[in-house]
Amino acid sequence: xxxxxxxxxxxxxxxxxxxxxxxxxxxxxxxxxxxxxxxxxxxxxxxxxxxxxxxxxxxxxxxxxxxxxxxxxxxxxxxxxxxxxxxxxxxxxxxxxxxxxxxxxxxxxxxxxxxxxxxxxxxxxxxxxxxxxxxxxxxxxxxxxxxxxxxxxxxxxxxxxxxxxxxxxxxxxxxxxxxxxxxxxxxxxxxxxxxxxxxxxxxxxxxxxxxxxxxxxxxxxxxxxxxxxxxxxxxxxxxxxxxxxxxxxxxxxxxxxxxxxxxxxxxxxxxxxxxxxxxxxxxxxxxxxxxxxxxxxxxxxxxxxxxxxxxxxxxxxxxxxxxxxxxxxxxxxxxxxxxxxxxxxxxxxxxxxxxxxxxxxxxxxxxxxxxxxxxxxxxxxxxxxxxxxxxxxxxxxxxxxxx
Amino acid sequence: xxxxxxxxxxxxxxxxxxxxxxxxxxxxxxxxxxxxxxxxxxxxxxxxxxxxxxxxxxxxxxxxxxxxxxxxxxxxxxxxxxxxxxxxxxxxxxxxxxxxxxxxxxxxxxxxxxxxxxxxxxxxxxxxxxxxxxxxxxxxxxxxxxxxxxxxxxxxxxxxxxxxxxxxxxxxxxxxxxxxxxxxxxxxxxxxxxxxxxxxxxxxxxxxxxxxxxxxxxxxxxxxxxxxxxx
Numbered sequence: 001x002x003x004x005x006x007x008x009x010x011x012x013x014x015x016x017x018x019x020x021x022x023x024x025x026x027x028x029x030x031x032x033x034x035x036x037x038x039x040x041x042x043x044x045x046x047x048x049x050x051x052x053x054x055x056x057x058x059x060x061x062x063x064x065x066x067x068x069x070x071x072x073x074x075x076x077x078x079x080x081x082x083x084x085x086x087x088x089x090x091x092x093x094x095x096x097x098x099x100x101x102x103x104x105x106x107x108x109x110x111x112x113x114x115x116x117x118x119x120x121x122x123x124x125x126x127x128x129x130x131x132x133x134x135x136x137x138x139x140x141x142x143x144x145x146x147x148x149x150x151x152x153x154x155x156x157x158x159x160x161x162x163x164x165x166x167x168x169x170x171x172x173x174x175x176x177x178x179x180x181x182x183x184x185x186x187x188x189x190x191x192x193x194x195x196x197x198x199x200x201x202x203x204x205x206x207x208x209x210x211x212x213x214x215x216x217x218x219x220x221x222x223x224x225x226x227x228x229x230x231x232x233x234x235x236x237x238x239x240x241x242x243x244x245x246x247x248x249x250x251x252x253x254x255x256x257x258x259x260x261x262x263x264x265x266x267x268x269x270x271x272x273x274x275x276x277x278x279x280x281x282x283x284x285x286x287x288x289x290x291x292x293x294x295x296x297x298x299x300x301x302x303x304x305x306x307x308x309x310x311x312x313x314x315x316x317x318x319x320x321x322x323x324x325x326x327x328x329x330x331x332x333x334x335x336x337x338x339x340x341x342x343x344x345x346x347x348x349x350x351x352x353x354x355x356x357x358x359x360x361x362x363x364x365x366x367x368x369x370x371x372x373x374x375x376x377x378x379x380x381x382x383x384x385x386x387x388x389x390x391x392x393x394x395x396x397x398x399x400x401x402x403x
Numbered sequence: 404x405x406x407x408x409x410x411x412x413x414x415x416x417x418x419x420x421x422x423x424x425x426x427x428x429x430x431x432x433x434x435x436x437x438x439x440x441x442x443x444x445x446x447x448x449x450x451x452x453x454x455x456x457x458x459x460x461x462x463x464x465x466x467x468x469x470x471x472x473x474x475x476x477x478x479x480x481x482x483x484x485x486x487x488x489x490x491x492x493x494x495x496x497x498x499x500x501x502x503x504x505x506x507x508x509x510x511x512x513x514x515x516x517x518x519x520x521x522x523x524x525x526x527x528x529x530x531x532x533x534x535x536x537x538x539x540x541x542x543x544x545x546x547x548x549x550x551x552x553x554x555x556x557x558x559x560x561x562x563x564x565x566x567x568x569x570x571x572x573x574x575x576x577x578x579x580x581x582x583x584x585x586x587x588x589x590x591x592x593x594x595x596x597x598x599x600x601x602x603x604x605x606x607x608x609x610x611x612x613x614x615x616x617x618x619x620x621x622x623x624x625x626x627x628x629x630x631x632x633x634x
Contacts, residue, residue, distance in 0.1 A: 001510060006506055009505070318495075318501040320486065323518055401451065401495075
């Protein structure tokens, strides 16, 4: 006869309500684990999505994600000529607050005049939903483009076209306005976000250089009057290279490091920079928050089990008096703690899995994470129940006698 | 008749030094098989201490306690041994029945048997038979909260009889019952004592049932003040 189950069945409403509260708490803690995984995955998704074996950046920097990096665009050709390099592409990265100005657009390839016209149009009509995007400028047909196109097509040779991450929410054909210029969404990419969780947008390298480096006319005039020249137009943030399967990334990187003013990182080094440096604080904060939540959960489970045990003081005393061994009493307390943990965990996990796609940041939860967290909850419940067990074992059978 | 409960020169005190309270002194008492003995006395007279001693919850400071032929506390008695002795030998009836609220009447009785390693299906069959014997079989599936005071006390008696104990200890079994139901409970205890040859020791304040004991022992200040045979 399982006394724990029978007691729970007798007080089912109270038990389920307790499970609901604890389940929500465990769900939040599990969400933290998922967000933690999401932060790491998002941090790596951009670098991995670009499938670069080598990153060439400004000398002395660990850019372009960890630090600012600006190098001349013609470095790409020098990198492409290195032995072992099969392809190289110049890239710019810029975080932009854009506006989804609605759509769909017309479908024509815009001329320089149209570019200016669209710029003027956008300047006149600033409206629409705000999008925070990480804009990548790349050269079509060279490394650095979107990892996959779900809808539409990649960027052609035309100007003011954009491939946008599906997470941005703008439909195919929509117009997205950045720095007073409107771009037409010609393709929707598979899920790809920046290290900060912003959706990615790809535009041509030339468009992105304009966006990033070209001064607006009044600022350019002021710069000229002040004697300073404008930044060279062919500036990029990084050059990525793909290597042949037989090439050793470390050797090629060492070769580039011998060049003046340039640094090179292998894919592994870039990932290390991303996880150890770029998202390190977020990781630590999430880890700390998860730990605190688990400690709170442990205290709550301990208090619940202790209170449940105290409520049964007379029953426990009676059981002892009629000769129940300690193992029966311990099983009663521990099984209830385990059931409380199991039902709460299952409820919390189910709820989280149902809503995780609606989180603003990616929640990555695989079977391993869920099983690991379940094991942790089991251990927490086991230890948390010890307080109740201690109380139960101290109950004297004499407490069953008398009024 | 052989004595199933035998106390000889029992003494028990609590505390030390000036704060020491002598709860029981030189208690010699026996209850034979089939006998129903009442234990009465004012508050603080030592009734509860005596009951706890016979229930093997307290260890006497002096004297010999024999239960169903076994001399308790002499030699090594671990907690588990005492519980096993209680399980096998003693049935308990409480003032407020102390049924487990999450088990129905049948399972409250069957639980006591399963603690003695009786398989659950057999324990349930025997529990139902016991409830029929105590004329409460129709309420076998009821939860304690749905039972009246008298019904709950009968189920508690059934639980006390579950392992066919030699000794039944009852702590104010009729205190929460009206006069009529108190007489019914006493009738049951007398019947059980007679039919199962059990020694029944009842602690009571209830003067309505004084006349239903074979012997009534009075305690005062931890000593036996007197004994009478109401019959």
